[in-house]
Amino acid sequence: MNDSELERYSRHILMPQIDLDGQLAIGAAHVVVVGLGGLGSPVALYLAASGVGKLTLIDPDRVELSNLQRQVLHSEKSLGQSKVRSAADRLHQMNTKLHIVEMPVVANSETLAELSDEVTVVVDCTDNAAVRYDLNRWCLQRKVPWVSGAAAGLSGQLMVFSPGNPESPCYACLYPQQPEVSENCSETGVLSPLLGIIGSLQATEVLRLITGFGKPQAGNMQIWDVAEGCLQTIRLPCLTDCHECNRTADTGR
Ligand SMILES: [Zn+2]
Numbered sequence: 001m002n003d004s005e006l007e008r009y010s011r012h013i014l015m016p017q018i019d020l021d022g023q024l025a026i027g028a029a030h031v032v033v034v035g036l037g038g039l040g041s042p043v044a045l046y047l048a049a050s051g052v053g054k055l056t057l058i059d060p061d062r063v064e065l066s067n068l069q070r071q072v073l074h075s076e077k078s079l080g081q082s083k084v085r086s087a088a089d090r091l092h093q094m095n096t097k098l099h100i101v102e103m104p105v106v107a108n109s110e111t112l113a114e115l116s117d118e119v120t121v122v123v124d125c126t127d128n129a130a131v132r133y134d135l136n137r138w139c140l141q142r143k144v145p146w147v148s149g150a151a152a153g154l155s156g157q158l159m160v161f162s163p164g165n166p167e168s169p170c171y172a173c174l175y176p177q178q179p180e181v182s183e184n185c186s187e188t189g190v191l192s193p194l195l196g197i198i199g200s201l202q203a204t205e206v207l208r209l210i211t212g213f214g215k216p217q218a219g220n221m222q223i224w225d226v227a228e229g230c231l232q233t234i235r236l237p238c239l240t241d242c243h244e245c246n247r248t249a250d251t252g253r
Helices: 003-008 019-028 040-050 083-094 129-142 192-211 246-251
Strands: 030-034 054-058 099-103 121-124 146-152 155-161 220-225 230-235
Touching (some): 030 040, 054 083, 121 129, 121 192, 129 146, 146 192, 155 192, 192 220
Parallel strands (some): 030 121, 054 099, 121 146
Antiparallel strands (some): 146 155, 220 230
16 A cells, blocks of 8 residues: 555554454445446445545436435536446546446346356345345355445435354345335435435444454344434345345355
């Protein structure tokens, strides 16, 4: 790390929980952000500012006027642009060293197969159960941890999944039947800064997974209730006959 990088990341390096080794690990990390909307915006901004070396951005959508109430990566200038292009421009303004891979596509089993195997963490910032099923399978197969977030109205939640950790369920343990529809903020509305809260918590969990500070959150669900002003953490159960993660039991899980 050169002098300029030491200065840039000094507030991390000063922390004994991160230190130089942790910052080097952040710089060597490849994080895949799926969804560059309300949650993906703070996630990508904080990861870029934190010095993550490589970000792959996946989102098929274009920036619309109704996005600007909460999707702080994008601006009026980016209306009509693809979200990954708009996000990449903004993130490069923040950090020119950041390596960005743009994937303006839906995340599904075919497109996820194009990802390189050297992925450190995946962040789910979509509001789509089908995408989560595909992410769950991809992450189980490659033993890549992932952090899933969701928010609607006045409440949000996040979960951390660590394939290979016996205390961590997979997404299908929690939802054995794929939900037909996901709750979507286009129907329910969502409080703008709530996305900042949940997205920042997701970015925090990504950095925890990369550097190992504090208590691992795999197998926990954190729920933020804005109406009550409280954060609750609950333990998630593992299914013993899960059709997704049991399948990999034969291969050593
Ligand atoms: Zn499972």
